[in-house]
Amino acid sequence: MAASLPFTLLAIAFYIAGASWVILHLARKVPAKPALVRFVGLSALLTHGLALYSHMGLPNELNLGFIEATSLANWLICAFILIASLRHPTLNLAALLFPLAAITLLFSQFYASSSLPVTGHNSLFFHIVASLSAYSLFALASVQALLLALQNHQLKHRQVSGLLSVLPPLQTMERLLFELLLAGQLLLSLGILSGFIFLDTMFVAGMLHKTLLSLAAWLTFGLLLLGRWRFGWRGLTAVRWTLGGSLLLLLAYFGSKFILQFILA
Incomplete structure (x- = not known):
């Protein structure tokens, strides 16, 4: 070290x-x-x-x-x-x-x-990098969603100074959010698929919760993207779904590691 x-x-x-x-x-x-x-x-x-x-x-x-x-x-x-x-x-x-x-x-x-x-095996490393890349994009999307929520709040209350003055237009912020979500969803699909192909532990006792939470997050983001395309979801609806899906991924990827290393240990 x-x-x-x-x-x-x-x-x-x-x-x-x-x-x-x-x-x-x-x-x-x-x-x-x-x-x-x-x-x-x-x-x-x-x-x-x-x-x-x-x-x-x-x-x-x-x-x-x-x-x-x-x-x-x-x-x-x-x-x-x-x-x-x-x-x-x-x-x-x-x-x-x-x-x-x-x-x-x-x-x-x-x-x-x-x-x-x-x-280290190439297949395991590929699965890890794909999964963490997806999480990273969704983490960025969560930050973007929080900024979007704040921007919506300031616009509704006609506050044109402060953070609102340095942020891009609302339409640009929303477009970036959904581009991050789409890229993250593609990587998450790749991570989950590679897990099923390369690993035989996806449904064992110690990994079951991670698999189920990852699938729940994938479904959450998929429904959000479908709602955006089919029904034009935006604003606080997009913010809530983004934060909810990101929380599921946070628990899936890091919750078990944190509990095993810092609590049960």
Whole structure:
């Protein structure tokens, strides 16, 4: 773990620098400079990835306890922020999510997981990455949904200052939310399907709740996307369904790991 410490410290510094610039921009103290934020964010991802590679025991093992899984999920979330920013105004999310990635990376550096390493197989790693990528997109969608709810509230009460003044138009926010949901649903479908193909433990006692919660989340997001296409669902309806499905995924992916490692242990 000591070998990864320089990468951990560099990644944290880059994350804090990127988030600080975005926060200063939102406070109208500095210009936007999206290219600068992307460069700093990309540097944070690179160093975070190198540190996480060591924390997970790769390439010979795959040690994915609660802390490592959370750090990997936050790495994916920040990567999706940067990728989406090439088409959509998502860099403002870095003000919250870059520091969160830094905190989880710091924990993974100094708090080694107590779970047993799992021998790495390509099929298992594919399933894990697909599932965590789906969760990361839905986590971004949840943040987007909360901002959309706040934006709706401010518009109804005719509050044109504060956060509303720096957010994109409502239609842009809703379009981005449903694009995140659609991409997340595709990845979640891939994760669930790969689990059924490559794993034989989807319905054993210790994994049954995860499988059922994942399927419930998949159904929730599927109904939301169908409602959007067929009935034009939007606004608070979309917010509630998004947060509900994301909560199911949070319990499926991280609930059992947290209970096993920090409560039952």
